[in-house]
Amino acid sequence: MTTSATTPTSSAISTPAPSRLDGLVSVEQLQALLASDAPPLVVDVRFDLADTSAGERAYAAGHIPGAFYLHLDRDLSGPKQDAFGGFRGRHPLPDRDAFAARLNDLGLRPGRTLVAYDAADGMYGARVWWMLRWLGHADVAVLDGGFAAWQQAGGAVSTDLPTAAAGAFEPGAPLEEPLSAQDLLGQLGRVRLIDARAGERFRGEVEPLDAQAGHIPGATNRFFKTNLGADGRFKPPALLREEFAALLGPQTAEATVHQCGSGVTACHNLLAMHHAGLAGSRLYPGSWSEWSANSRFPLAKG
Structure with missing residues (x-):
């Protein structure tokens, strides 16, 4: 079910998508993107380090229409131990190809914008932004102000689960490089x-x-x-x-x-x-x- 305090600014007729975003997207820009001929892939990455299921519960209670949920531990991180039993940290990077396949399953493809949002000042959204660039995908942005800004602007909120359509995404040359x-x-x-x-x-x-x-x-x-x-x-x-x-x-x-x-x-x-x-x-x-x-x-x- 989709509800809204105020209907988001959109038109019954699709419009061209705004030009490529560069790291951040405002609520107004995201609404325009969602109403365009090339809507973005939206991912909800709300999370709580002290309660690792809180983000999923928040997503189930209401999210930006069409958004998919990605979990910090399961989707945005890999095994904490390396092949020799060494500790890699609390949120090590996942396998690059496996993460790319996960995004492909959600419908990402070359040239399609991905927008991430959270409810933690952008900290989890920024992780997604970096990881997409690590995969060589430049069309990625974080919703500035997060879910709170979306709600404050009267953006629609839905409890419906979107249907994923496989994309055609493969990782390219990294735009960001990790350091060991x-x-x-x-x-x-x-x-x-x-x-x-x-x-x-x-x-x-x-x-x-x-x-x-x-x-x-x-x-x-x-x-x-x-x-x-x-x-x-x-x-x-x-x-x-x-x-x-x-x-x-x-x-x-x-x-x-x-x-x-x-x-x-x-x-x-x-x-x-x-x-x-x-x-x-x-x-x-x-x-x-x-x-x-x-x-x-x-x-x-x-």
Whole structure:
């Protein structure tokens, strides 16, 4: 069943889709896309680290019409152990081909836009954005302001489950490249490492999730929510560029590596830099959860 406080702005006659989105999409842009001749594939990635079924329950209670649900643990992450029993972190990347096949099953194809949304300030949506670019798919965006912005604008909400139609998608040359723990270890001191966790976790005052408290030596803290304005949407590109330029100092975007607790919120900083026109930084997917579990790796506090 589909309900709406206010009927979304659309027309009975389909219209051409807006030009390619670049990382973020507003509610108004998404409504126009959904009413166009080339509607996007919409994925709902609401999730709660403390209650891993909460996102699915929220989706069942109401979602953007036509949206499919993707689960952080099952769809956006792979096995926590490698082939030799080593710990890969709490949310390691899934097999690239397997994730591409999952998207193909939902109807993704080359040139089709994918829009992701969540209810957590864009942190899970940003993970999808990065992963699609990792697959070589540039037509991907995060709904700015998430599900809350959609509802505030009077967007339609549905409990109907969409029918998937297989697409024709295969991964291409990556637009984003991950960095391994060993590679990062060899580059410490030569890259600008940005940690997206909350300040108290970065400083090592508390650690509710991972093996040890602290941070990777040489890292600088930028809590991912710093990328947002008071309205819960991303800050303007010029302001983000100014803030990140101050953080990077003499380093270039290409010499920047992002990490967090498990490789999720770090993608928010990557998306913010991309939105600011600072392309080329990289993700360390294992992040603190993998790093802190290895007794051979150095750590710092304070």
